[in-house]
Amino acid sequence: MKNKISQYLILLLSLTLTFTACKKDDDPAPTPIAADPTAGLTLLSEAYALGASTKVEVWAKASYFTGYNKLYLFLKDSVSGAAVKNAAIVLHPMMDMGTMMHSAPFENPVSTMSSDGLYPCAVVFLMSSMAGTWTLDATITNNENSLAGMASIQVSVADLSESRIKSFITSTSNETLFVSLIKPEAPVVGMNDLEVVIHKRMNMGMEFPADSNLTVEISPLMVSMGHGSPNNVNPVHTGMGHYIGSVNYTMSGDWQINFTFKDNGTVANSSTFFETIVP
């Protein structure tokens, strides 16, 4: 009964068959530390701050466009070319339309200290250079050589195909407000951080203080289908006129984000929207 024994073995073997499952380890590759402070940025313009013995370079992720431009001023000693790590910068954008002039909202660098000579700041260009000439003046106080001077930077601003800046007049106080879309920069299907900044036009367009008093509500809409998306977070004010929330896209295609602005509970505007393409 040799056969019988081997069959018992098959029985045993088949009964003790076990399963193992392997779990894959997904260790993300270590990201290299960037040595170049301007890595990922493009040099847009450069000018000399006369009297401060300082060269001002403007770096950004993209060329100048109508809307909120995050800029990085790279200060260098005009003789040695070394990075200037301690300087105060005051911006002053100006649009010359021939018959009239106006300024634009801006954000000066928060600190006078920079470990690599790069000073983050921002300017909201309200229109393209088709309407006139943009100049960005930067007054530099170089604390390393105790000299000061102004650089006058020529700026060429282009309109984007999907505008990232909108303006409206509040029905509550008749003021002109500018809303700039900062995030999402590159929208994706799923959850996206949403950030806008709001500025108020004052003094014939010479001053644009940040607005922090509004309540902002959003609702994304897929126009061609008439549906929205769930679980969006209304942006709330976090400082300097910046409102942060999140927006969800359930599919790729043409979306718009509809905004409602409320002033003390009263609707100040509800016709503002941004168009976005979700690839």
Add this chain to the structure above:
Amino acid sequence: MKKFPVVLFALACYTFLSLETLNAQCINGCSHDSTWTICLAEVKVSPDAGSGDPVHNFYRPNKSFTTEDILSRVPALSITRRSSFGQEPGIRGLSGSRMNVTLDGMKLFGACTDKMDPVTIYVEPQNLESFTVETGSCGAEHGSTFGGSLNMKLKESFFSDDNSIHGLLGSTFHSVSNSVFSFAGLDITNKRLAAKLNGVYRKSNNYKSGDRSTVPFSGYEKNNFSASLKYLLTQNQTLKFDYLTDNGFKIGFPALTMDVRYAHAQIGSLTWKYENSESLLTEAEVKVYTNAIKHMMDDRDRSGLLMHMDMPGSSKTNGATANFKFSLSKNLDLIHKVDYFSNTLFAEMFMYPEGGRTMYMLTLPETKRQVGGLYLSPVWRVDSLNKITFGARWDFAHTGMSDQLGLSQLRIFYPQTDSSYYTNVRSLFLDYERRLGKKFVASVQVGWSERLPSTLEMFGFYLYNRLDGYDYIGNPNIKNETATQYSFSLHYEESHLSIALSPFLTKINHYIEGIKDENLSAMTEGANGVKLYDNTGSAVLKGGELTIKYVSSGALSLMSTGKYVHGERSKGEPMWQIPPFKSVTSVKFRKGLYSVQGETECSATQNRVDLSSGETTTDSYVIFNIRLTALWMLGSRSFEINGGVENITNKFYHEHLDWGGIPRPGRNYYVTLAFRF
């Protein structure tokens, strides 16, 4: 001339045989002994049993019956109809992932997110040997389930002592839809090799309903080809290779907003089989298999739409099974099965707005599910009156969805969505059978089972359900559904008459259904809103089947089946999509090689509907069919004409599970010519 006496003999003693075959229905499942007793929780149908078999004529009275037509006549089975082809089977009110559908034990999963391709569409009765329906947990042999199992067995080929070639050719025409169904088969066999080829072609135009109007988008076209090659290794070992391909085109779905552009399936398997009734290991079967399904749903033929959409989907399955049957002692058998499969599903949606950018969504991000399982079932024949069968299955499942876009989509709803889920799934059943006197056999089954949530229930994204008009979103954190089951069976049998009654009760816990979320807006145009899948309370299903067979010693035979299911959710509300009482009765009169068969199909009114889901009531109906068959023997060849009228009274009706109340076909004249050689 060789075959002639054999056929005659079969016809002469079919009275005797038919009851015999009814008794010999058990292969596996609750009752395992095919000669000792009948299997009460199992109905086995041979679609192509010998001519003159009343069972054959009851389930497949018309040669052009599709797989789903045959299934709709099986007790305990019901069919959800969204189209004239592509209907979904359900066992005792439970369908989809609540039941197993396998082909020769192979797992297959439809590729359509809208259930337009239940896998039964990819096989033809022509290439099947049998269906085995095991109800409830007794179906656990094919995977953990409480709904039951439907296993379709591919046609077996047999070796012959001399080289022989046999074949079959035929064609059917239906007047109601101007449809043609053609089939051909070829068997080439010798002592060691058996080859089988089968081909089927169907082309159906839009059919006319009982009010003589044409039902738009009800036509379809398909072809099916299968080949098998069996080789005798030794006296008790065989190796078999099977290949099947099925290709459907322009399958209309009148009850839905989209149609199927194409549905392609390719199925292949290699099986080693061992049989030795003398040894401890009486049977062994090891199979490796693979199948791939490609499916495309679109609305290119529909007009008046906001925009056109394409919804392609694919399903790929690889797997292996190993079955062993041990005869441990004279009274004790052990059935043991080890199986593994991996299924990858993927479905996407493209929307083309006029003048706008194409929109894209993953309706089911690529999901890979791997399941390994162990099944053990001892069968103990205690004495000549008592038999106890126990069955247990343990499945270990891994479900992975690591598509970044899919994860981003789902994290809108479930920020914690993971890309990997491990689940244990278990099934248990106990079957006690007792012979009560000479003519009665009674049995009781008790079962407890879990089932895995489907990947659509976990990761589906805005899947529109036309029935309630809601977009459905999956829930990755969903738990297994569980169910406790009780069923009873009483069988009476004497020489001419057999009656079987089998009531059941199933209680489902952690019942999975869509829950309305008022805060969400629908994606689909005109939809009522969005539902998210979740485990809710419980649901109770009860009902039963009655089968009566009478075979006179003369020319008359009768078969009648009745089935009923009552479904209730925890709050006492009726479950949706529960079929009302339905009965099919067939009377056949045979004289020599000619026969006449009269049939009546009736269904009760369904008033128990889920109003909150927009389900509506359905009226009762009765329809009548008549069929005539004539057979001529020409030496070893035979020629058969089969014709008849279906829905003689041209009744305008639909069944409760017919979506959208789309009317069924009206009066249909059909004729089949078949030639065997």
